[in-house]
Structures are given as structure tokens and as C-alpha cells.
Amino acid sequence: xxxxxxxxxLLSGSIYGMIALGYSLIYRTSGIMNLAQGxxxxxxxxxxxxxxxxxxxxxLVAIPCTLVCTFLIGCMLERVVIRPIFKRNVSTSALIxxxxxxxxxxQSIELIIWGGAPLHMRSFLKVTNVKILNxxxxxxxxxxIGVAVVAMLxxxxxxxxxxFGIAMRAAAMDHAAARSCGINVDLTTRMTWAISxxxxxxxxxxxxxxxxxxxxxxxxxxxxxxxxxVVGGYGDMYGGILGGATLAMLETFSAGYISSSLKQMVAYxxxxxxxxxxxxxLLNVExxxx
Amino acid sequence: xxxxxxxxxxxLLRYAPVAVLAVLMPLFFRNFSYGMLLICFCAxxxxxxxxxxxxxxxxxxxxxxxxxxFGIGGYGSLLLHNHTGLPIIITMLIASVISCVVALILAYxxxxxxxxxxxxATISFNHIIFQLVTRSPGGITGDFxxxxxxxxxxxxxxxxxSWKFYYFALVCVVIFVSIKSMIVNSRVGRAFLAIKxxxxxxxxxxxxxxxxxxxxxxxxxxxxxxxGSMYVHxxxxxxxxxxxxxxxxxxxxxxxxxxxxxxxxPVVGAVAIILLQEILSHAEQYQLLVxxxxxxIFILFLPGGIVGETKKLFSRLKWRKKGVINx
Numbered sequence: 001x002x003x004x005x006x007x008x009x010l011l012s013g014s015i016y017g018m019i020a021l022g023y024s025l026i027y028r029t030s031g032i033m034n035l036a037q038g039x040x041x042x043x044x045x046x047x048x049x050x051x052x053x054x055x056x057x058x059x060l061v062a063i064p065c066t067l068v069c070t071f072l073i074g075c076m077l078e079r080v081v082i083r084p085i086f087k088r089n090v091s092t093s094a095l096i097x098x099x100x101x102x103x104x105x106x107q108s109i110e111l112i113i114w115g116g117a118p119l120h121m122r123s124f125l126k127v128t129n130v131k132i133l134n135x136x137x138x139x140x141x142x143x144x145i146g147v148a149v150v151a152m153l154x155x156x157x158x159x160x161x162x163x164f165g166i167a168m169r170a171a172a173m174d175h176a177a178a179r180s181c182g183i184n185v186d187l188t189t190r191m192t193w194a195i196s197x198x199x200x201x202x203x204x205x206x207x208x209x210x211x212x213x214x215x216x217x218x219x220x221x222x223x224x225x226x227x228x229x230v231v232g233g234y235g236d237m238y239g240g241i242l243g244g245a246t247l248a249m250l251e252t253f254s255a256g257y258i259s260s261s262l263k264q265m266v267a268y269x270x271x272x273x274x275x276x277x278x279x280x281x282l283l284n285v286e287x288x289x290x
Numbered sequence: 291x292x293x294x295x296x297x298x299x300x301x302l303l304r305y306a307p308v309a310v311l312a313v314l315m316p317l318f319f320r321n322f323s324y325g326m327l328l329i330c331f332c333a334x335x336x337x338x339x340x341x342x343x344x345x346x347x348x349x350x351x352x353x354x355x356x357x358x359x360f361g362i363g364g365y366g367s368l369l370l371h372n373h374t375g376l377p378i379i380i381t382m383l384i385a386s387v388i389s390c391v392v393a394l395i396l397a398y399x400x401x402x403x404x405x406x407x408x409x410x411a412t413i414s415f416n417h418i419i420f421q422l423v424t425r426s427p428g429g430i431t432g433d434f435x436x437x438x439x440x441x442x443x444x445x446x447x448x449x450x451x452s453w454k455f456y457y458f459a460l461v462c463v464v465i466f467v468s469i470k471s472m473i474v475n476s477r478v479g480r481a482f483l484a485i486k487x488x489x490x491x492x493x494x495x496x497x498x499x500x501x502x503x504x505x506x507x508x509x510x511x512x513x514x515x516x517x518g519s520m521y522v523h524x525x526x527x528x529x530x531x532x533x534x535x536x537x538x539x540x541x542x543x544x545x546x547x548x549x550x551x552x553x554x555x556p557v558v559g560a561v562a563i564i565l566l567q568e569i570l571s572h573a574e575q576y577q578l579l580v581x582x583x584x585x586x587i588f589i590l591f592l593p594g595g596i597v598g599e600t601k602k603l604f605s606r607l608k609w610r611k612k613g614v615i616n617x
Contacts, residue, residue, distance in 0.1 A: 027406070032406065033406040033409065033410070035409075081586075084590065085589070085590060088590060090589060090590075090593065091350075092404075092405040092406065093346070093350070093352040093405055093409070094589045094593070096352060096405065096406060096409050097352075097542060097546065097585060097589060098585070098586060098589050098590075100539055100542075100582075100585065101581075101582040101583070101585035101586045101589070102582065102586075103582075104539075104578040104579070104581050104582030104585070105578075105579055105582035105583065105586075107578050108575060108576065108577070108578035108579035108582065109579070111575045111578070112575055112576075112579075116575070219535070223413065223414075223417060226410055226413075227414070230407075230410060234407070261425045264417075264421050264425075265417075265418055265421045265422075267414075268414040268415070268417045268418045268421070269414075269418065271410060271411065271414040272411060272414050272415065272418070275399075275400075275403060275407060275410065275411050275414075276399035276400075279402075279403070279407065
């Protein structure tokens with residue numbers, strides 16, 4: 001029981017963590033909350049479904065294709081929607097609403113192209129269950145956790161070691177100073193959006209076989225994502241991961257040991273409590289101003 | 291004093307045709323009761339959106355929890371009426387007060403947050419209310435099936451037909467909108483505006499920022515709650531969909547579309563969205579697309595909303611007539 005719950009918690013933790021990572025990256029560079037993050041997950045799922053199940057491409061081709069597509073969509077989103085809004089100097093609340101508008105537009109485009117019925121994606125692996133120490137695990141879940149860990153590690157290395165990653169972090173810290181050092185801030189901002197959206201897309205592909213792909217899948221997950229970001233510390237990469245893990249543990253174990261009706265509520269209660277008591281999150285991030 | 295009275299007289303004269311039109315409205319819809327029902331919905335949304343205008347338009351606080359308070363008012367009145375049998379008008383008031391109190395309790399800690407984090411907190415609150423409604427203890431709210439209650443009556447005077455309800459709603463709208471206009475033109479309203487313009491300057495001027503933010507939330511909760519209780523007794527039924535997150539965004543679209551900081555903004559916004567919903571009712575998959583595009587257009591190009599932009603246009607025309615070049 002405990003081990004199975006732990007794997008379930010790690011699964012949702014890795015999903016939440018990746019989404020929270022996307023939120024935090026965007027918050028750091030653009031200073032806004034991207035409420036369309038959840039729809040990027042769906043988009044990833046749908047694109048993955050198209051490449052893998054409809055076009056019948058092999059896994060190792062379908063997933064990179066999805067990643068490239070979501071990456072380009074992220075670039076486009078920043079260039080076509082977000083940057084023009086920033087140029088107009090609208091208020092922060094209007095910016096948040098603009099991302100809601102983007103989320104609606106993405107959702108309805110998905111609805112028009114792929115329809116409202118949930119799509120069932122074929123499993124990526126031939127083996128569906130593995131038995132370790134007398135406990136049966138879903139291989140998809142293990143795969144998803146593995147992919148999340150790899151993605152997080154590679155993002156960490158990219159941000160810390162590569163010069164472009166360092167430039168991205170510098171631009172996030174101070175736009176003007178980074179610009180005067182010769183960093184192309186517009187480019188780093190766009191890349192940050194693209195990376196965040198493609199991270200969400202990656203999540204979408206891998207949860208496709210687990211949950212099925214629907215247009216409403218994102219709404220719930222995006223809410224869990226920002227919940228994890230708040231719990232861990234909004235605006236910090238590692239905070240998002242930590243928050244995702246913490247939240248998933250809380251959720252899964254409260255559902256497993258107390259009551260399953262609690263599961264949906266725990267995350268939101270955690271957000272409210274964290275925002276009231278410790279808005280800087282577990283990692284004491286200074287991103288939360290005012 | 292005299293001047294104020296004069297302005298009021300002028301305003302009253304200007305409103306007279308509108309008032310006559312509003313009173314005679316059921317005559318135009320004699321053979322079209324569905325249209326009357328839609329107008330009743332408009333009236334309900336006008337009240338809720340007016341409350342949101344106090345919070346978002348005047349105080350500058352974003353909220354994605356309007357439908358939660360709407361639901362608290364609706365479900366509150368329904369449960370009170372079904373279980374205690376109190377007269378509907380009293381349960382409506384009690385439910386609105388409950389909604390107001392909940393808003394005050396939420397606002398006290400929430401008022402230290404701004405923009406992004408305020409929106410997160412309100413989204414979370416809305417989700418919590420939605421979960422409570424759909425997984426209520428003992429199933430008293432009917433969970434996903436929704437719940438039924440009696441139609442509106444005031445101490446035995448039956449208001450089941452929509453044209454009768456319409457007059458009740460009209461009175462409510464007039465009362466709520468005038469209370470709102472009284473509040474926003476008072477000391478409290480000026481404090482709200484100061485907080486919206488510049489929080490720190492308002493603080494420096496001696497305005498108790500937190501207190502006024504909490505006031506704004508309380509008023510907003512009362513307005514939304516009352517609108518919700520009206521809704522439940524007009525329809526006689528409420529489903530969890532009314533409390534869903536998306537409904538809150540629709541309220542935001544109404545206020546942005548109509549225009550903030552005016553008495554007519556919520557009216558125009560509510561009517562426009564109701565009309566739009568009717569037009570799009572056969573093409574549901576395009577509904578979200580249209581909402582998204584409308585939101586973007588109003589944020590990017592028409593930040594004053596329909597009312598604000600029309601006012602701007604008129605003032606520009608007036609200046610041009612006078613021969614003053616308007617840069």
C-alpha cells in the first residue's frame with residue numbers, strides 16, 4: 001500500500017513539478033502568471049496523439065516532433081500575443097486576463113480540431129506492468145517519473161552551465177542590466193516561454209496514455225501546477241519541483257489514508273494557507289512582492 | 291448643495307426615457323416569455339457585475355471567485371428555504387449576508403496579496419467552493435445533480451412568471467446600482483480609487499488600505515451573493531456549473547466588455563454577454579474562441595469597455611466641434 005501510494009505520489013509530483021517549473025520560469029522572466037500553461041499540456045497531449053497514434057510515427061520520432069511543435073508554439077505565443085500586450089503597458093490584472101483569453105483560444109482550437117471526446121493514446125511501452133518486490137507498478141507511471149527527472153536535470157544543467165542558460169537567468173534577474181551586458185533580452189524571454197510551453201507539452205505527451213487526452217485535462221492540472229509553485233516558492237525552479245513533490249505527497253496520502261473526497265481540495269487549501277502564512281513558499285523565494 | 295440638486299434634476303430628466311422603457315419592457319415581450327427570462331438573467335448579472343465593478347473597477351483588485359460567492363448566495367438561500375421554510379426574501383438576505391461574511395473573512399488575509407497572487411488565491415477559493423458543492427457532506431447540495439427549490443414569492447405574492455419577476459429584479463437593480471453609485475461617490479469610494487491608482491500613495495495619505503480592501507471585498511460578496519440568491523429563485527434550480535471557475539471568468543468578461551467605473555458598464559456588459567450566449571448557443575464549440583477573442587480585443591484595443599470608449603469618443607467629437615485640437 002505504502003509503496004504504491006509513493007509511486008502514485010511521485011507520478012503526480014513529477015507532473016505538478018514540471019508544470020510548476022513552467023510557471024516559475026515565465027514568472028521570473030516576464031513577471032506574469034501564465035494561466036494558459038494547462039492548455040499547453042493538452043496541446044502536447046493532442047500533438048503527441050496526432051504524431052503517435054494517427055500518423056503512426058515511432059515513439060522516438062513522435063515525442064521530439066511534439067516537443068519541437070510546442071517549442072515553436074511557445075515562441076509564437078510570446079511574439080504574437082504577449083509582447084504586443086507588454087508594449088501597450090496594460091495593467092498586471094489585464095495581463096493575467098489576457099493569458100486567460102489565450103487559454104480559451106487554445107482550448108477552442110483544440111476542440112475544433114480534435115473534438116470534445118477523450119482520446120485514448122496507445123501506450124508507449126510494450127510491457128504495461130512490472131512487478132518489483134511483490135508490488136505491481138504501471139510502467140507508464142515509472143516512465144513518466146523518469147522523463148520528468150531527466151527533463152529537470154537537463155534543464156538544471158542547461159541553466160547553470162551553458163552560456164545561454166546563464167544569459168537567461170541574468171535577463172530574468174534584471175532586464176536593463178542584462179541588456180547593457182549585451183544579452184538579447186527579447187530572445188531570452190522568448191526562449192523562456194518556449195521552454196516552459198514545451199515542458200508542459202512534454203508532460204502532456206507522457207500523461208496521454210495514463211489519463212487520456214481531453215481539452216479539460218489542463219484546467220485541473222494547471223491549477224495543481226500553480227498550487228505547487230506557490231507551495232514551493234513562486235518564481236524558483238527548484239521551488240516548483242519541491243512544491244510539486246510536497247503537494248503530491250499531501251494529496252495522495254490524504255486520499256489514501258483519510259478520504260478520497262479530500263484529494264481535490266487539499267491542493268487549494270494548501271495554496272490559501274501558504275499564501276496567507278508564508279507567501280514566499282518553502283524555499284523562501286523573494287519573487288512574491290507586495 | 292444647490293448645484294448638486296441641479297445635477298440630480300438634469301440626470302433624472304435624462305434617465306426618464308430609460309425608466310419608462312424599463313417599466314414598459316414586459317409589454318414588448320408579451321408573446322415572448324423566453325426573452326423576458328433572458329432580461330431577468332441580465333438583471334441578475336447586472337447586480338453581480340456591479341459588485342465586481344466595486345472590487346475590480348474601483349479598487350483595482352482582481353477576483354476570479356465571483357461565481358463562488360454567487361453560488362454561496364444561491365445554495366445558501368436554497369438550503370435555508372428548503373430546510374427552515376423561512377420566507378424566500380428573508381433567506382435571500384441571510385444568504386447574501388453569509389456570502390458577505392465569507393468574503394470579509396477571505397479578504398482579511400487575501401488583501402495583502404496583489405495581482406497574480408490575488409488571482410491565484412481567488413481561483414483556489416473558487417475551486418474549494420466548487421469541491422464543497424459537488425462533494426457536500428451528506429449530499430445536501432445534490433452534488434453534481436444540482437438542487438431544486440421554490441420559485442420567487444414575496445410573502446405569498448407569487449412571482450413565478452418572468453414578467454412579474456422582472457419588476458422585482460428591476461427594483462433590486464435600481465436599489466443596488468444606486469447604493470453602488472452612492473458608495474463610490476463617497477469618502478469610501480474615493481479611498482477605493484486612491485488604492486487603485488497607487489497603493490503606496492494611498493497608504494501615505496492615511497488611508498487604511500487593508501480596511502478599505504476588506505470593505506470592497508465585503509460589498510462584492512454581498513452583491514454577488516444576492517445575485518446568486520435571485521438566480522436560484524428565478525430558475526428554481528441550481529447546478530454546480532453555476533459555481534464553476536469558467537463562470538467567474540465570464541463575469542470578468544462582462545465587466546471588461548461593459549467598461550469599469552460606471553453605472554452603465556455592468557448593464558451593457560451583462561446584456562452583451564447574454565445576447566452573445568444566445569447567438570452562440572447553437573455553436574458551443576466556438577463559444578470559448580469568441581470569449582477569448584473578445585477578451586483580447588477589449589484588453590488590447592478598448593481598455594475602457596463599450597461604455598468607456600463611447601464616452602471617450604463623444605468627448606473627442608465635442609472637442610473637435612469646439613475647434614480645440616485634441617492631441
